[in-house]
Amino acid sequence: MNKELIINAAPTGVEIALLENKKLVELHHEKTDASFAVGDLYLGKVKKLIPGLNAAFVDVGFEKDAFLHYTDLSPYARSLLKFTQLCVTEKSDQIPDFSKFQVEPEIIKTGKINEVLNGKPDILVQILKEPIAAKGPRLSCEISLPGRFVVITPFNDIVAVSKKIHSGEERKRLQKIVENIKPKNFGVIVRTAAEGKNTAELHEDLLNLVETWKNIQRNLKNSVSPSKILSEQDKTTSILRDLLSEDFNRVVINDKNIYNDTLSYVNKIAPDKQDIVTHYHNGIPIFDQYGVTKQVKSSFGKTVNLPSGAYLIIEHTEALHVIDVNSGYKSVSNNQEENALETNMEAAEEIARQLRLRDIGGIIVVDFIDxxxxxxxxxxxxxxxxxxxxxxxxxxxxxxxxxxxxxxxxQRMRPEMSINTSEICPSCNGTGKVTSTLLLEDEIEKRLLYLVTHQHSNLTIFVHPILYSHLTKGWLFSIARKWKRKCKCKITVKPNSDYYFTEFHFFDANDEEIKF
Known part of the structure; x- marks a missing residue:
């Protein structure tokens, strides 16, 4: 599989498109003023304890207090509280040796929130979910710092290996290496990307993450809640960190600064792949050049067409997303069961792509063909x-x-990606209905009579050409002449092709529009 990352820098932010075999599968938009991204660390202040929900609301600087449930506290919540307090009040210029930190007993899984966060203390928290709609961020106290090959989790000594590494021998090898190089008071999760890596590569990645933890200790010193302690890497480098593999054959960027940063990062994590990073400076917009714009226009919207003629209807409700599979005019054989199977298989591939592309989370119900x-x-x-x-x-x-x-x-991590690929019809305002011709006639006549009673004796009415044909049809017995006889004044009806179907305007003898 060939993977390409196309990065478009704009004044409002950075747009990142991930292509797999030339097909758009992920689209990310990172705003220049983005905050409260998944993975960010904050020093928060517990504002309110809700025993009924077994949760707390924490002020992290967002307009709405963030939500922290007891199940997201981490078994080492008391250690985290103690650590936060020690770092904030630390007087020495030297940061304490974390390997000597005395870990507190674990909290019980069935405990109460007010037993742990009583007194509404300051606490170090990590953004678990970005603010969505009217909800504030969702928080976690299970701090994790992801690297290229490993993830570290402070306050425990657990070593775990990704289940996606299927070889038992490789899992044992990685487990043994990490157990030998792991610092005290840090748990380590070995990522899938670590498969086949040697001790030196794993150790370097681990040391970088430990240094990040030391930066957190430094940033916590004398901090006042609410404040940001550490930002997650920007989306470009975080995607490269998580996805960079042998399959990647191109990273194209249209901004010189982002290009330099990305090249530096790739050179650091995978020097043999630095040739894939290129700077784009052609005159054509980068998304147009690589076909991203066209795919965005065809992939977003209520209806998604499939190559065979089948199509999907994707709708969002308050509780869930609903996807309806329709066969359209597709027919591979005279057998209905075969047709249904072929259409459903094609739809399944597109649905999996749409879930990633739109970042749809929560419950999704798919109505396949029977x-x-x-x-x-x-x-x-x-x-x-x-x-x-x-x-x-x-x-x-x-x-x-x-x-x-x-x-x-x-898993819902951030707001769903929504791009409007349609415009509201000016005639019906998106309702799909327009005023009937008879009602429109009555409306024009009503306003005409009103103007005549207010000393207007020479009027011109501009209407849509189709409506003009209707009003002037029959000449002597047309609706327009009937209005003249009824109002006993000069009335002229003229067409204007710029108007939408139900639009009309009145002008006086001086060609000035009459406003109602």
């Missing part, structure tokens, strides 16, 4: 699981129910 054979239903489920394997968000796919519905849950 299939009778259980084997075919299982094939579609297995295909959906396979197509979603590359999705970095946590997800679960359930079997197709007897009603032909598949339920999918997908």
């Amino acid at each position: 299939m009778k054979l259980p084997d075919n239903k299982r094939k579609v489920q297995e295909a959906m699981e396979e197509f979603m394997r590359t999705d970095r968000a946590k997800h679960a796919v359930l079997a197709i129910s007897k009603f032909g519905l598949m339920q999918i849950t997908r």
Whole structure:
């Protein structure tokens, strides 16, 4: 699989498109004034404890207090509180040795929020979910710092290896290496990208993360809540950190500063891949040059067309997303079951792409075309699981129910990507309905009579050409002449092709528009 990252820098922010085999699969927009991104660390102040929800509201500087549930506290919440207090009140210029930090006993899983956060203390928290709609950020006290090959979690000594590394021998090798190089009081999770890496590479990545933790200690010193302690890397480098592999064959950037930063980062984490980073300075917009704009226009919207003629209808409700699969004019054989299976398989691939592209989270219900054979239903489920394997968000796919519905849950981390690819019709204001011609006639006549009673004896009415034809049809017996006889004044009807169908305007003898 060939992967390309196309980066478009604009005054409002940076747009990042991830292409897989020339097909757009992810689209990110990082605003220049972005804050409260997933992974950011804040020193927050506990504002309110809600025992009924077993949660707390924490002030991190956002307009709405952030939400912290007991299940997101981490077993080492008391250690984190103690650590935060020690760092904030530290008087020495030297940061304390974290390996000598005395870890507190773990909290119980079934405990109460007011038992841990009593007194409304300051606490170091990490953004778990960005603000969505009217909700503030969601927080976690399970601090994790991701690197290229490992993730460190302070206050514990656990070593875990990604389950996506299937080789038992490789898992044991990585576990042994990390256990030997791991500092005290740090847990380490070995990422999938670490497969095949040697001790030196893993150790360097680990040392970089430990240095980041020391920066957190420095930034906490004398800090006053609420304040940002550490920002997650910008999206460009975080995507490269998580995704950079042998499959990547191009990173194209149209901004010199971002190009230099990205080149420096790639040179640091994968020197053999630095040739893939290029600076784009052609006159054509970068997204147009690489076909991103065209794919955005065709991929967003209520209806998504598939190459075969089948199509999807994607709608969002308050509780969930609903996707309806329609066969359109697709027909691969005279067998209805085969047609349904082929259409559903094609739709499953596009649905998996749409979930990533729009970053749809929560509950998704897919109404596939009905299939009778259980084997075919299982094939579609297995295909959906396979197509979603590359999705970095946590997800679960359930079997197709007897009603032909598949339920999918997908981790919601940030607001859904929504791009409006349609415009509101000026005639109907998006309702799909326009005023009937008879009612329009009555409305024009009513205003005409009003103007005549207010000393207007020479009037010109501009209307849409179709309406003009209707009003002047029949000449002697036309509606326009009927108005003249009724009002006993000079009335002229003229067409204007710039008007929408139901639009009309009155002008007086001096060609000045009469406002109502």
